[in-house]
Amino acid sequence: MNILYKDFKNEPILDFSKEENRKKVFEALNKIKKNLNREILPLISGSRAQSINPADPQEIIATVSECDEKLTQKALEEAEKKFYSWAHTPVKKRAAILKKTAQVLRNKKYDLIALEILECGKQWMEADGDICEAIDFLEFYAQEMEILEEPRKLGGEPGQNNLYVYKPKGVGVVISPWNFPIAIPVGMIAAALVTGNCVLFKPSGESSACAFEIVKAFEEAGLPQGVLQFLPGKGSVIGKYLAKHPKIHFIAFTGSKEVGLEIIEAAAQTQESQHHVKKVIAEMGGKNAVIVDADADLDEAITGVLQGAFGYQGQKCSATSRVIVLQDNYEKFIERLKEAALSIKIAQAEDPGSFVGPVISKKAQEKIKQYIEIGKKESTLLVEREVPQKGFFVSPTIFIDVKPNHTIAQEEIFGPVLAVMKAENFDEALKIANGTRFALTGAVFSRSPKNIEKAVKDFDVGNLYINQKSTGAQVARQPFGGFKLSGVGSKAGGPDYLLQFMNPKTITEKTMRQGFSPETI
Amino acid sequence: MPKIEKEIQEFSKNLLAQSRNQIPSVFNKEWWIGKILDFSMKDKNFKLELFRFIDVFPTLTTNAHIRSHIEEYFKREDLRLPSHIRLGLLAATEGLTSTLAIPALKKNIHHMAKIFISGENTQDASKNLEKIWNSGIACTIDLLGEKAVSEKEALEHQKNYIELIEKLSELTPSWKENKSLDFNHEGRIPRNNISVKISALNSQISPVNYDESVSITKEKIRPIFRKAQEKNCTVYLDMEHYQLKNLTLSIFKSLMEESEFSQFKEAGIVLQAYLKDTEEDLKNLINFCQEKNKKVYVRLVKGAYWDAEQIWAGLNNWSCPVYLNKEDTDANYEKLSLLILENHHFIKPAFASHNIRSLSHAIIQARHHDLPQTGLEIQMLWGMAEPIKKALVSFGYRIRDYVPIGELVPGMAYLVRRLLENTSNESFLRQSFSDIKEEEKLLKKPGS
Ligand SMILES: Cc1cc2nc3c(=O)[nH]c(=O)nc-3n(C[C@H](O)[C@H](O)[C@H](O)COP(=O)(O)OP(=O)(O)OC[C@H]3O[C@@H](n4cnc5c(N)ncnc54)[C@H](O)[C@@H]3O)c2cc1C
Numbered sequence: 001m002n003i004l005y006k007d008f009k010n011e012p013i014l015d016f017s018k019e020e021n022r023k024k025v026f027e028a029l030n031k032i033k034k035n036l037n038r039e040i041l042p043l044i045s046g047s048r049a050q051s052i053n054p055a056d057p058q059e060i061i062a063t064v065s066e067c068d069e070k071l072t073q074k075a076l077e078e079a080e081k082k083f084y085s086w087a088h089t090p091v092k093k094r095a096a097i098l099k100k101t102a103q104v105l106r107n108k109k110y111d112l113i114a115l116e117i118l119e120c121g122k123q124w125m126e127a128d129g130d131i132c133e134a135i136d137f138l139e140f141y142a143q144e145m146e147i148l149e150e151p152r153k154l155g156g157e158p159g160q161n162n163l164y165v166y167k168p169k170g171v172g173v174v175i176s177p178w179n180f181p182i183a184i185p186v187g188m189i190a191a192a193l194v195t196g197n198c199v200l201f202k203p204s205g206e207s208s209a210c211a212f213e214i215v216k217a218f219e220e221a222g223l224p225q226g227v228l229q230f231l232p233g234k235g236s237v238i239g240k241y242l243a244k245h246p247k248i249h250f251i252a253f254t255g256s257k258e259v260g261l262e263i264i265e266a267a268a269q270t271q272e273s274q275h276h277v278k279k280v281i282a283e284m285g286g287k288n289a290v291i292v293d294a295d296a297d298l299d300e301a302i303t304g305v306l307q308g309a310f311g312y313q314g315q316k317c318s319a320t321s322r323v324i325v326l327q328d329n330y331e332k333f334i335e336r337l338k339e340a341a342l343s344i345k346i347a348q349a350e351d352p353g354s355f356v357g358p359v360i361s362k363k364a365q366e367k368i369k370q371y372i373e374i375g376k377k378e379s380t381l382l383v384e385r386e387v388p389q390k391g392f393f394v395s396p397t398i399f400i401d402v403k404p405n406h407t408i409a410q411e412e413i414f415g416p417v418l419a420v421m422k423a424e425n426f427d428e429a430l431k432i433a434n435g436t437r438f439a440l441t442g443a444v445f446s447r448s449p450k451n452i453e454k455a456v457k458d459f460d461v462g463n464l465y466i467n468q469k470s471t472g473a474q475v476a477r478q479p480f481g482g483f484k485l486s487g488v489g490s491k492a493g494g495p496d497y498l499l500q501f502m503n504p505k506t507i508t509e510k511t512m513r514q515g516f517s518p519e520t521i
Numbered sequence: 522m523p524k525i526e527k528e529i530q531e532f533s534k535n536l537l538a539q540s541r542n543q544i545p546s547v548f549n550k551e552w553w554i555g556k557i558l559d560f561s562m563k564d565k566n567f568k569l570e571l572f573r574f575i576d577v578f579p580t581l582t583t584n585a586h587i588r589s590h591i592e593e594y595f596k597r598e599d600l601r602l603p604s605h606i607r608l609g610l611l612a613a614t615e616g617l618t619s620t621l622a623i624p625a626l627k628k629n630i631h632h633m634a635k636i637f638i639s640g641e642n643t644q645d646a647s648k649n650l651e652k653i654w655n656s657g658i659a660c661t662i663d664l665l666g667e668k669a670v671s672e673k674e675a676l677e678h679q680k681n682y683i684e685l686i687e688k689l690s691e692l693t694p695s696w697k698e699n700k701s702l703d704f705n706h707e708g709r710i711p712r713n714n715i716s717v718k719i720s721a722l723n724s725q726i727s728p729v730n731y732d733e734s735v736s737i738t739k740e741k742i743r744p745i746f747r748k749a750q751e752k753n754c755t756v757y758l759d760m761e762h763y764q765l766k767n768l769t770l771s772i773f774k775s776l777m778e779e780s781e782f783s784q785f786k787e788a789g790i791v792l793q794a795y796l797k798d799t800e801e802d803l804k805n806l807i808n809f810c811q812e813k814n815k816k817v818y819v820r821l822v823k824g825a826y827w828d829a830e831q832i833w834a835g836l837n838n839w840s841c842p843v844y845l846n847k848e849d850t851d852a853n854y855e856k857l858s859l860l861i862l863e864n865h866h867f868i869k870p871a872f873a874s875h876n877i878r879s880l881s882h883a884i885i886q887a888r889h890h891d892l893p894q895t896g897l898e899i900q901m902l903w904g905m906a907e908p909i910k911k912a913l914v915s916f917g918y919r920i921r922d923y924v925p926i927g928e929l930v931p932g933m934a935y936l937v938r939r940l941l942e943n944t945s946n947e948s949f950l951r952q953s954f955s956d957i958k959e960e961e962k963l964l965k966k967p968g969s
Pocket of ligand 1: 759791825843879921942948
């Protein structure tokens with residue numbers, strides 16, 4: 001079989017069994033704490049908002065000057081001015097800037113880990129993973145664009161030269177979430193930039209300080225001014241304004257299904273002054289299921305489910321939120337899962353032992369708690385734990401005897417809440433797994449080649465994991481993204497991603513003049 | 522050839538000659554295991570399917586499941602099985618014959634497991650233990666458990682270890698006195714001896730949470746050490762994956778420093794010669810013992826997770842912690858043996874290997890470092906290399922078997938490791954007893 005990206009080396013995660021690596025994170029945390037309440041500015045100041053530590057809401061990580069519509073419009077005009085020269089900058093140079101940005105992130109790795117821990121409540125290894133992924137996106141898209149840049153010659157007939165090339169679209173928007181505060185925005189920005197577009201970057205308000213670091217990293221790497229415009233502020237203001245804007249060519253969005261669908265709708269309405277159809281690259285939610293087969297290795301399945309469901313408090317679009325267990329294994333599985341969930345440590349992410357930390361905001365905390373109340377009415381509570389009062393903690397929560405149509409088995413909760421269901425056989429398990437509006441990730445723990453084959457064929461997800469947890473996709477190895485209402489089928493970190501930021505162009509030149517052509521002469 | 526090397530050659534040739542009169546269970550083709558492993562060594566595809574099947578087998582609770590799995594694993598176009606294996610396996614999938622063939626297959630797999638795992642529980646194993654003792658071999662007991670995914674399971678493991686010490690202390694006193702097993706050069710040594718895995722005791726152990734992992738694991742081990750101190754039992758901390766290596770060392774040293782255990786002379790740790798780090802770790806351990814005035818057991822092994830370490834390092838793009846050349850591991854084993862023997866005032870050596878060359882080197886070097894024959898111990902795995910053990914017993918060496926006890930499901934990981942180890946191309950046992958490699962090549966100084 002032809003292996004793609006065999007030589008692409010992902011940025012290695014840190015080996016925390018080595019003392020020096022642990023020490024550097026502790027040092028970075030201490031350093032950063034002395035220098036908090038960072039000031040974050042867009043191009044020109046507007047109103048102000050704060051980004052806080054979810055484990056300690058008193059601790060202000062950054063004060064953000066928010067953009068309003070007027071500033072946004074100005075940023076857009078500035079970006080437009082730069083488009084021509086950036087689009088004509090050789091790919092080699094654009095790619096080099098990405099690679100340099102990767103190096104900047106690498107150099108700042110420990111500081112960035114510390115910042116993610118404090119601003120977003122990311123656990124140490126989660127934060128490290130996020131930065132590695134960001135670096136991977138930069139390296140990978142740089143490499144991909146160098147390949148895509150080469151015009152492809154089509155057909156071999158004489159007298160005519162047919163070429164197929166890709167051109168940038170124009171100025172676009174990147175709207176990013178807080179849950180992978182560096183990797184996701186870096187991925188979207190890098191893809192848009194390396195393909196020759198200019199970018200208006202609207203980060204989540206909950207990860208403003210991380211977002212600012214991204215902008216600084218691109219700047220440090222030599223990205224020409226104006227190509228990337230930083231627009232901190234409210235999605236309801238800037239996002240809405242830009243999604244409708246006739247001068248915007250594309251919108252790269254990662255976030256909730258609700259906002260994603262709004263953007264798709266807004267973008268679809270062509271304005272009077274608009275000269276193009278807007279492209280939306282949207283990655284939305286998931287309601288990801290894990291199937292535990294009758295012959296599954298339970299040691300593996302339980303650790304995988306626990307990490308998938310509660311890692312980073314379940315705030316990943318790839319998080320495991322449903323488990324479907326074959327009845328032969330059901331009792332044993334829930335018994336062991338329960339004890340396992342009772343054993344994990346709930347603590348702020350600064351604590352390197354934290355398995356479950358605070359969720360991102362008060363609003364998120366309240367929403368998740370509401371779902372837990374619904375779950376209690378619908379099904380049976382298996383695990384709920386005491387959590388610290390300070391900070392936005394929500395207990396890792398498990399429900400059993402959940403029915404496929406229950407609210408907690410259908411809606412994305414984006415928190416540490418897990419619904420366990422029973423299935424009589426593998427076919428039924430697959431049917432339940434496929435029975436939601438989402439199709440992002442899924443996992444199967446099975447040692448039956450036949451059932452694995454069935455899952456490969458019929459488990460409707462963008463990323464299927466076999467005997468592995470449903471989270472943790474790696475650039476190039478596991479291009480990430482889903483379909484149905486999980487997304488538009490764009491796969492970040494894969495071979496098709498960059499294409500969505502470009503318009504293909506076919507060039508046909510008649511090379512025969514006066515009866516001769518390059519082939520005959 | 523230097524004098525010492527000559528002595529090693531002489532000793533090892535003799536040992537090999539004596540051993541080759543017999544055949545270890547694993548390679549005995551009279552038995553199903555011998556036949557099936559023999560074929561697996563010839564056909565990689567079959568080996569992969571076979572080991573995967575053995576891995577899943579204990580979780581198959583119904584005959585229907587067994588049947589469908591055999592079909593899925595072995596009824597494949599691309600697998601060409603010799604007729605005796607085909608018939609045995611496929612009979613289990615066909616209507617009429619399956620009623621007979623499935624029980625036969627179950628029996629065969631259980632037999633295979635029983636070669637390496639001595640019983641489902643201590644009660645079960647107690648007869649075996651005495652039998653082993655009567656054949657002139659001491660033991661260290663390992664409890665095979667499920668991976669501890671919760672604190673409940675970890676506490677269960679801890680309780681089992683404490684009970685194990687109790688039970689051993691009731692069992693062993695009635696065993697017959699045996700000079701070479703009961704004494705080292707300094708005096709009487711315990712008959713009770715156990716081997717403990719830290720990952721079984723702390724379900725939340727994780728390198729990133731280093732300090733807390735150390736302190737919590739220590740809390741878990743303390744009662745075991747306490748019981749061991751009370752009942753006169755040796756406790757080894759086994760060495761697991763590389764990710765737990767530094768933790769294991771820290772935990773061990775930190776416990777040794779506690780005043781409660783200042784008089785506990787029966788603690789030991791395992792070091793793996795396949796790791797590039799180990800020389801440094803051993804030197805640090807020796808310094809530690811020197812400074813703190815301690816004497817501990819060190820069991821020197823090559824390492825049981827060679828394949829896995831490579832895979833993990835590969836997946837993470839980490840530099841590989843293990844040597845990639847078998848000879849480098851063997852050479853390192855000899856280097857570390859020497860370092861241990863040079864420091865036998867701080868380290869009580871146990872050489873755990875089935876490799877005649879590696880053992881002979883340690884035995885001869887011990888003589889040159891004024892360590893009496895009873896000052897060292899040879900350790901091997903139960904169910905392996907029986908002929909070598911027998912020969913060494915007849916030479917008067919103290920042999921200790923590593924005897925696992927536990928049920929089949931949680932024992933699978935151990936069983937599969939043993940099957941891998943025995944059938945690996947690089948395995949000394951395979952080369953000696955299955956491939957019948959020439960003596961010169963088997964016994965030559967590694968790296969020469
Ligand atoms: C009493 C006892 C206790 C044990 N406790 C532990 C323990 O706590 N932790 C642990 O990890 N193991 C432990 N072991 C297992 C031990 O590591 C293996 O049994 C041992 O590696 C087999 O080595 P050998 O010298 O018998 O055989 P040999 O055939 O000489 O060596 C095989 C070993 O060489 C190494 N090797 C194989 N191929 C290569 C290669 N290409 N490059 C480099 N190295 C290679 C591997 O370590 C392999 O296991 C224990 C063994 C015994 C006998």
